[in-house]
Amino acid sequence: MNTKTIFKQSAIAASFAVALLLGSCSGGNKGSENSSSNTTQAIEGEEIAVLTAAPNVPPPITRKHATKMIVKLEVIEKEMEMMDGVKYNYWTFGGSVPGLFIRVREGDLVEFHLSNHANNKLPHNIDLHAVSGEGGGAAATFTAPGHETQFSFTALNPGLYIYHCATAPVGMHIANGMYGLILVEPKEGLPKVDKEFYVCQGDFYTKGNYGESGLQQFNMDKALKEQPDYVVFNGQVGALSGDKSMKAKVGDKVRLFVGNGGPNMLSSFHVIG
Ligand SMILES: [Cu+2]
Numbered sequence: 001m002n003t004k005t006i007f008k009q010s011a012i013a014a015s016f017a018v019a020l021l022l023g024s025c026s027g028g029n030k031g032s033e034n035s036s037s038n039t040t041q042a043i044e045g046e047e048i049a050v051l052t053a054a055p056n057v058p059p060p061i062t063r064k065h066a067t068k069m070i071v072k073l074e075v076i077e078k079e080m081e082m083m084d085g086v087k088y089n090y091w092t093f094g095g096s097v098p099g100l101f102i103r104v105r106e107g108d109l110v111e112f113h114l115s116n117h118a119n120n121k122l123p124h125n126i127d128l129h130a131v132s133g134e135g136g137g138a139a140a141t142f143t144a145p146g147h148e149t150q151f152s153f154t155a156l157n158p159g160l161y162i163y164h165c166a167t168a169p170v171g172m173h174i175a176n177g178m179y180g181l182i183l184v185e186p187k188e189g190l191p192k193v194d195k196e197f198y199v200c201q202g203d204f205y206t207k208g209n210y211g212e213s214g215l216q217q218f219n220m221d222k223a224l225k226e227q228p229d230y231v232v233f234n235g236q237v238g239a240l241s242g243d244k245s246m247k248a249k250v251g252d253k254v255r256l257f258v259g260n261g262g263p264n265m266l267s268s269f270h271v272i273g
Pocket of ligand 1: 178
Protein backbone atom coordinates (compact mmCIF):
# COMPACT_ATOMS: atom_id res chain seq x y z
CA MET A 1 0.00 0.00 0.00
CA ASN A 2 1.33 3.43 -0.85
CA THR A 3 -0.02 6.92 -1.23
CA LYS A 4 -0.65 6.33 -4.90
CA THR A 5 -3.15 3.65 -3.98
CA ILE A 6 -4.83 6.02 -1.55
CA PHE A 7 -5.09 8.56 -4.33
CA LYS A 8 -6.72 6.08 -6.70
CA GLN A 9 -9.31 5.21 -4.12
CA SER A 10 -10.15 8.86 -3.72
CA ALA A 11 -10.90 9.00 -7.42
CA ILE A 12 -13.33 6.13 -6.94
CA ALA A 13 -15.00 8.14 -4.20
CA ALA A 14 -15.66 10.89 -6.71
CA SER A 15 -17.65 8.70 -9.04
CA PHE A 16 -19.57 7.47 -6.03
CA ALA A 17 -20.60 11.04 -5.29
CA VAL A 18 -21.78 11.55 -8.84
CA ALA A 19 -23.76 8.33 -8.82
CA LEU A 20 -25.56 9.32 -5.64
CA LEU A 21 -26.65 12.63 -7.07
CA LEU A 22 -27.97 11.06 -10.22
CA GLY A 23 -29.76 8.45 -8.17
CA SER A 24 -31.45 11.16 -6.15
CA CYS A 25 -32.71 13.14 -9.13
CA SER A 26 -35.93 12.29 -10.83
CA GLY A 27 -35.52 14.95 -13.48
CA GLY A 28 -33.80 12.84 -16.12
CA ASN A 29 -30.34 14.25 -15.52
CA LYS A 30 -28.08 12.88 -18.22
CA GLY A 31 -25.02 12.84 -15.99
CA SER A 32 -21.76 12.93 -17.82
CA GLU A 33 -23.31 13.04 -21.27
CA ASN A 34 -22.08 16.23 -22.83
CA SER A 35 -23.49 18.40 -25.53
CA SER A 36 -21.17 20.31 -27.81
CA SER A 37 -23.53 23.28 -27.54
CA ASN A 38 -22.33 23.68 -23.95
CA THR A 39 -19.11 25.16 -25.14
CA THR A 40 -20.87 27.80 -27.22
CA GLN A 41 -23.13 29.29 -24.56
CA ALA A 42 -22.64 33.03 -24.42
CA ILE A 43 -21.22 34.29 -21.14
CA GLU A 44 -23.30 37.14 -19.72
CA GLY A 45 -22.06 39.19 -16.77
CA GLU A 46 -20.24 37.84 -13.73
CA GLU A 47 -20.99 36.72 -10.18
CA ILE A 48 -19.05 35.92 -7.04
CA ALA A 49 -19.96 32.35 -6.07
CA VAL A 50 -21.67 31.81 -2.74
CA LEU A 51 -19.77 29.05 -0.91
CA THR A 52 -21.22 27.24 2.09
CA ALA A 53 -19.95 25.03 4.91
CA ALA A 54 -21.60 21.62 5.36
CA PRO A 55 -24.39 20.75 5.86
CA ASN A 56 -25.50 23.90 4.04
CA VAL A 57 -25.75 24.16 0.26
CA PRO A 58 -25.68 27.38 -1.79
CA PRO A 59 -29.08 28.40 -3.22
CA PRO A 60 -30.26 26.84 -6.49
CA ILE A 61 -29.20 28.68 -9.63
CA THR A 62 -32.24 30.17 -11.36
CA ARG A 63 -30.62 32.18 -14.14
CA LYS A 64 -31.17 30.95 -17.67
CA HIS A 65 -27.80 31.93 -19.08
CA ALA A 66 -24.16 31.12 -18.50
CA THR A 67 -22.06 33.63 -16.59
CA LYS A 68 -18.52 34.18 -15.42
CA MET A 69 -18.55 32.65 -11.96
CA ILE A 70 -15.75 33.83 -9.70
CA VAL A 71 -14.87 31.30 -7.01
CA LYS A 72 -12.58 32.37 -4.18
CA LEU A 73 -11.43 29.57 -1.93
CA GLU A 74 -8.82 29.83 0.81
CA VAL A 75 -6.84 26.94 2.27
CA ILE A 76 -6.66 27.21 6.05
CA GLU A 77 -4.73 24.85 8.30
CA LYS A 78 -6.48 25.00 11.67
CA GLU A 79 -7.03 23.14 14.88
CA MET A 80 -10.62 21.96 15.34
CA GLU A 81 -12.46 19.41 17.42
CA MET A 82 -12.64 15.82 16.15
CA MET A 83 -14.85 14.90 19.11
CA ASP A 84 -15.32 16.05 22.69
CA GLY A 85 -11.82 16.53 24.14
CA VAL A 86 -10.03 15.46 20.95
CA LYS A 87 -8.41 18.06 18.71
CA TYR A 88 -6.86 17.70 15.31
CA ASN A 89 -4.89 19.99 13.01
CA TYR A 90 -7.18 19.94 9.97
CA TRP A 91 -6.12 21.19 6.56
CA THR A 92 -9.23 22.77 5.07
CA PHE A 93 -10.67 24.34 1.95
CA GLY A 94 -12.37 27.40 3.42
CA GLY A 95 -12.07 26.61 7.13
CA SER A 96 -14.27 23.53 7.40
CA VAL A 97 -14.27 19.82 6.61
CA PRO A 98 -15.52 18.94 4.10
CA GLY A 99 -14.42 21.98 2.09
CA LEU A 100 -16.94 24.66 1.16
CA PHE A 101 -19.64 23.56 -1.30
CA ILE A 102 -19.26 25.12 -4.75
CA ARG A 103 -22.30 25.48 -7.01
CA VAL A 104 -22.05 26.58 -10.65
CA ARG A 105 -24.22 26.14 -13.75
CA GLU A 106 -23.47 24.04 -16.81
CA GLY A 107 -21.81 26.33 -19.36
CA ASP A 108 -20.45 28.78 -16.76
CA LEU A 109 -16.93 30.09 -17.21
CA VAL A 110 -15.44 29.55 -13.76
CA GLU A 111 -12.60 31.85 -12.71
CA PHE A 112 -11.11 29.95 -9.81
CA HIS A 113 -8.91 31.67 -7.21
CA LEU A 114 -7.08 29.52 -4.67
CA SER A 115 -5.31 31.30 -1.84
CA ASN A 116 -3.13 29.68 0.80
CA HIS A 117 -3.32 31.50 4.15
CA ALA A 118 -0.05 33.14 5.20
CA ASN A 119 -0.02 31.27 8.53
CA ASN A 120 -0.13 27.86 6.84
CA LYS A 121 2.95 25.69 6.85
CA LEU A 122 2.66 23.90 3.51
CA PRO A 123 1.90 24.48 -0.16
CA HIS A 124 -1.45 23.13 -1.41
CA ASN A 125 -3.44 22.96 -4.65
CA ILE A 126 -6.85 21.81 -5.86
CA ASP A 127 -7.94 19.07 -8.26
CA LEU A 128 -11.59 19.57 -9.21
CA HIS A 129 -13.09 16.52 -10.88
CA ALA A 130 -15.55 18.82 -12.67
CA VAL A 131 -12.58 20.05 -14.71
CA SER A 132 -11.81 17.97 -17.79
CA GLY A 133 -8.24 19.17 -18.23
CA GLU A 134 -5.26 17.31 -16.85
CA GLY A 135 -5.04 17.33 -13.07
CA GLY A 136 -8.31 19.21 -12.69
CA GLY A 137 -6.42 22.45 -12.12
CA ALA A 138 -3.83 20.94 -9.76
CA ALA A 139 -0.74 22.20 -11.60
CA ALA A 140 -2.19 25.67 -12.14
CA THR A 141 -3.09 26.10 -8.47
CA PHE A 142 0.02 24.88 -6.66
CA THR A 143 0.20 27.65 -4.07
CA ALA A 144 2.72 28.49 -1.36
CA PRO A 145 1.56 29.94 1.98
CA GLY A 146 0.73 33.63 1.65
CA HIS A 147 0.11 33.37 -2.10
CA GLU A 148 -2.81 33.07 -4.50
CA THR A 149 -3.17 31.34 -7.87
CA GLN A 150 -5.97 31.30 -10.40
CA PHE A 151 -7.13 29.46 -13.50
CA SER A 152 -10.32 29.30 -15.55
CA PHE A 153 -12.42 26.45 -16.86
CA THR A 154 -15.78 25.97 -18.50
CA ALA A 155 -18.18 23.74 -16.56
CA LEU A 156 -19.02 21.35 -19.40
CA ASN A 157 -20.64 18.38 -17.71
CA PRO A 158 -23.48 18.58 -15.19
CA GLY A 159 -23.01 16.44 -12.11
CA LEU A 160 -21.75 16.33 -8.55
CA TYR A 161 -17.99 16.02 -8.28
CA ILE A 162 -15.39 15.66 -5.58
CA TYR A 163 -12.51 18.10 -5.33
CA HIS A 164 -9.38 17.52 -3.29
CA CYS A 165 -5.85 18.69 -2.70
CA ALA A 166 -3.40 16.91 -5.01
CA THR A 167 -0.15 17.93 -3.36
CA ALA A 168 2.16 15.04 -2.42
CA PRO A 169 1.69 13.01 -0.38
CA VAL A 170 -1.87 13.26 -1.70
CA GLY A 171 -3.29 10.66 0.67
CA MET A 172 -2.02 12.64 3.65
CA HIS A 173 -3.52 15.93 2.44
CA ILE A 174 -6.87 14.22 1.88
CA ALA A 175 -6.68 12.41 5.22
CA ASN A 176 -6.24 15.80 6.91
CA GLY A 177 -9.55 16.99 5.45
CA MET A 178 -8.71 18.44 2.04
CA TYR A 179 -11.79 17.46 0.01
CA GLY A 180 -15.21 18.83 -0.81
CA LEU A 181 -17.94 18.83 -3.44
CA ILE A 182 -18.62 20.97 -6.49
CA LEU A 183 -22.02 20.82 -8.19
CA VAL A 184 -22.36 21.66 -11.86
CA GLU A 185 -26.08 22.24 -12.03
CA PRO A 186 -27.65 21.20 -15.36
CA LYS A 187 -28.65 24.19 -17.47
CA GLU A 188 -32.33 23.27 -17.13
CA GLY A 189 -31.92 23.26 -13.31
CA LEU A 190 -32.78 20.53 -10.82
CA PRO A 191 -36.33 19.62 -9.75
CA LYS A 192 -37.48 21.93 -6.95
CA VAL A 193 -37.14 20.62 -3.41
CA ASP A 194 -37.79 22.07 0.04
CA LYS A 195 -34.38 21.45 1.57
CA GLU A 196 -30.90 20.59 0.39
CA PHE A 197 -28.02 19.30 2.53
CA TYR A 198 -24.33 18.56 2.06
CA VAL A 199 -22.91 15.38 3.59
CA CYS A 200 -19.40 14.10 3.01
CA GLN A 201 -17.68 11.13 4.61
CA GLY A 202 -14.00 11.00 5.50
CA ASP A 203 -11.58 8.79 7.43
CA PHE A 204 -8.95 10.05 9.90
CA TYR A 205 -5.80 8.47 11.33
CA THR A 206 -4.47 9.63 14.68
CA LYS A 207 -1.48 8.78 16.90
CA GLY A 208 -3.82 8.00 19.79
CA ASN A 209 -6.68 5.56 19.45
CA TYR A 210 -10.32 6.59 19.08
CA GLY A 211 -11.33 8.98 21.86
CA GLU A 212 -7.84 9.54 23.26
CA SER A 213 -7.92 13.16 24.41
CA GLY A 214 -5.71 16.07 23.48
CA LEU A 215 -4.30 17.29 20.18
CA GLN A 216 -3.85 14.25 17.97
CA GLN A 217 -1.19 14.02 15.28
CA PHE A 218 -1.67 12.37 11.88
CA ASN A 219 -0.50 8.75 11.79
CA MET A 220 0.90 7.78 8.37
CA ASP A 221 1.39 4.15 9.38
CA LYS A 222 -2.32 3.67 10.13
CA ALA A 223 -3.23 5.53 6.92
CA LEU A 224 -1.08 3.22 4.81
CA LYS A 225 -2.59 0.20 6.54
CA GLU A 226 -6.06 1.66 6.03
CA GLN A 227 -6.87 1.43 9.73
CA PRO A 228 -8.73 4.65 10.57
CA ASP A 229 -9.51 5.76 14.10
CA TYR A 230 -12.39 7.92 12.88
CA VAL A 231 -14.79 7.44 9.97
CA VAL A 232 -17.15 10.39 10.13
CA PHE A 233 -19.60 12.52 8.20
CA ASN A 234 -18.74 16.22 7.88
CA GLY A 235 -15.37 16.09 9.59
CA GLN A 236 -16.12 15.27 13.20
CA VAL A 237 -17.93 12.83 15.46
CA GLY A 238 -21.57 13.85 15.84
CA ALA A 239 -21.44 16.53 13.11
CA LEU A 240 -24.99 15.64 12.07
CA SER A 241 -26.63 14.75 15.37
CA GLY A 242 -28.16 16.59 18.34
CA ASP A 243 -28.27 20.35 17.79
CA LYS A 244 -26.50 19.88 14.47
CA SER A 245 -29.16 17.54 13.02
CA MET A 246 -30.45 18.22 9.54
CA LYS A 247 -34.05 19.33 10.03
CA ALA A 248 -37.02 19.22 7.69
CA LYS A 249 -40.78 19.28 8.10
CA VAL A 250 -42.96 16.23 7.58
CA GLY A 251 -43.76 16.07 3.87
CA ASP A 252 -40.76 18.16 2.79
CA LYS A 253 -38.88 16.98 -0.25
CA VAL A 254 -35.20 16.79 0.66
CA ARG A 255 -32.14 16.47 -1.56
CA LEU A 256 -28.87 15.23 -0.13
CA PHE A 257 -25.59 15.90 -1.91
CA VAL A 258 -23.47 13.03 -0.65
CA GLY A 259 -19.78 12.48 -1.24
CA ASN A 260 -16.91 10.49 0.17
CA GLY A 261 -13.53 12.16 0.49
CA GLY A 262 -11.85 9.07 1.89
CA PRO A 263 -8.96 8.71 1.40
CA ASN A 264 -9.44 4.99 2.03
CA MET A 265 -12.83 3.87 3.28
CA LEU A 266 -15.86 3.13 1.15
CA SER A 267 -19.21 4.49 2.33
CA SER A 268 -22.24 2.44 3.29
CA PHE A 269 -24.37 5.57 3.45
CA HIS A 270 -28.08 4.91 3.80
CA VAL A 271 -31.02 6.97 4.96
CA ILE A 272 -33.41 5.88 7.66
CA GLY A 273 -36.77 7.60 7.89
CU1 LIG B 1 -3.02 20.15 0.54
